Amino acid sequence: MSIKFKPPIGKFSRINGKCISLVGDDIDTDRIIPARFLKCIDFDSLGKSVFDDDRKTLKGNHPFDLETNKGSSILIVNSNFGCGSSREHAPQALMRWGIKAIIGESFADIFYSNCIAIGIPCFTLPKESIKKIQQYLNIKNLFLEIDLFESTAKAEDLKFDLEIKETSKKMFLSGEWDATSKLLENADLIENKLNDLPYIKFNTN
């Protein structure tokens, strides 16, 4: 990690980058970042520990260690990626390693919302398309240009129509994925709603 990490800020509509493929279903957040690395009070040093157990097991042959994948920023995965624990450390570790967008067959719910909340768009493609990309990556490098507005990913000889939840897409195009300030705009509504809740009234102790 010689280059200083810069988190995404504000609205964006394009992501260009080299793809890295990680084959496997149900890859859980314990595998993305084992629990021992959660003993920290900031996210700064997580990038180097991403997939630590899997990488040690594969002794340099894990996709995140291969020389050819250096500098990749678009992660290609299979189904139910990010299942398990709600630890935001998982997408934070991926982001700090260099991942800016993820394309997969499907994502676990909490992992998906964590990605959106920190500015990593997650797109889905059918199983066959993912397979095609992963096979392509077995042979040569793939650079994709992702256009969020059009929901497409293009390379010289490939084009995919990506799927992304409309709400997530709008959040990136408007910059509202960083939700706090938007939520605080409704301060009065929040206060009224809270005071109206039946259980606020009968839980007086």
Add this chain to the structure above:
Amino acid sequence: MSKDTLFDKVWDLHKVANLPGGSDQILIGLHLIHEVTSPQAFGALKDKNLKVKFPQRTVATVDHIVPTDNQSRPFKDNLAEQMIDTLEKNCIEHNIKFFNIGSGNQGIVHVVAPELGLTQPGMTIACGDSHTSTHGAFGSIAFGIGTSQVRDVLASQTIAMNKLKVRQIWCENKLSNGIYAKDLVLHIINQLGVKAGVGYAYEFAGPAINALSMEERMTICNMSIEGGARCGYINPDEKTFNYIKNKLCAPQNENWEKAVKWWKSLESSDNCIYDDVFKLDASKVEPTITWGITPGQSIGVNQKIPSLNEIHPNDKFIAAEAYEYMGFKPGQTIKNTPIDVCFIGSCTNGRISDLRVAAQVLAHNKVARNIKAFVVPGSEKVAKEAKEEGLDKIFIKAGFQWREPGCSMCLAMNSDKLIGNQISASSSNRNFKGRQGSPNGRTLLMSPAMVAAASITGKVSDVRDFINK
């Protein structure tokens, strides 16, 4: 689209606004925090120059990193000490109620909130922990969030979220003797798969669910997330109300009647609409054990590990990975598999009723040679109650180590870890690769009663052979 379910009613009640992007702004009635997923959220508040908006709606405890052998401060592990210290400081600075070690109310956040009466029907409950779904057992809408959303809840008491669909899981008939809530939920996850719940809230219902105690219901809702559902719930009934009554934070005096009246109005209406319904026969559930690396890879104790051609095409890849990691052969029986470590505890099965059932199996028995067995009560209250009943003595006499409350080897953030490729019989919730602290450690999930049985024989056993004698 679902209509008039408990989920719809509670969601609508807490909806503050439609956000411009199309998601809903949802008010969080109860926010629970712990030491692992909150420090960065407090840090972000500081960066944005924001305060905790409604500090009285957030409650803290410490659970993930606490040692279970010696809890005197400072902790031996400097990083763990730094985390508890940071939480203490944040709670003081922001005026947040903190149930610290020694308070009598510390423990796993999902054990503590219900036993304090904080968890009530009709609430929205969020916590930076995926097992927040546990609280749905009371008819609340409870789900795990990440640290950025913890920040949002601290700052605004709300989050941006898309409404979930609702699937009812109808459990017909009743569980047989020696079969527990853990077996039922493992069976449900096996039947539906670990991805089926993505985008859904699960409503657990039917005679088999109604017959469960509140603690058993918590076990069911706790593992909703293992089936992919961020949220699982059960309609509240008399058992729910009786459990809450007289708890420290329960509504008191004239407020109690008002509360019960409102709680009764929340249940899914007779003519409500679900997005999906799944039915199963609970009387067919066997003592269930995982053999693989996802909570969906489970079988009955007397069944064989499925071969690749018995597995759905979509699940073959992960099954092949599981055979290799676990060192099991397709077609092999799971019964009599030798065990190295037995762990009873966690937010899934670390409550008093879990300890009672395990102690019943262990009474007049001894843990097999070469087995490391330990029990970690879910909270200080559970530990106290267990000691009053003499359960600690039964465990210790049998050869278990009796520990202090915490999450412990469920996720192995403290020093309780598997070593090498040890196999654990574990009452916890995840059998992921490396989950219990060793990169090649292996976890077999099962009920606390089954863990107790395994500890006696030193191998996977059918608990019915012990209790039906």
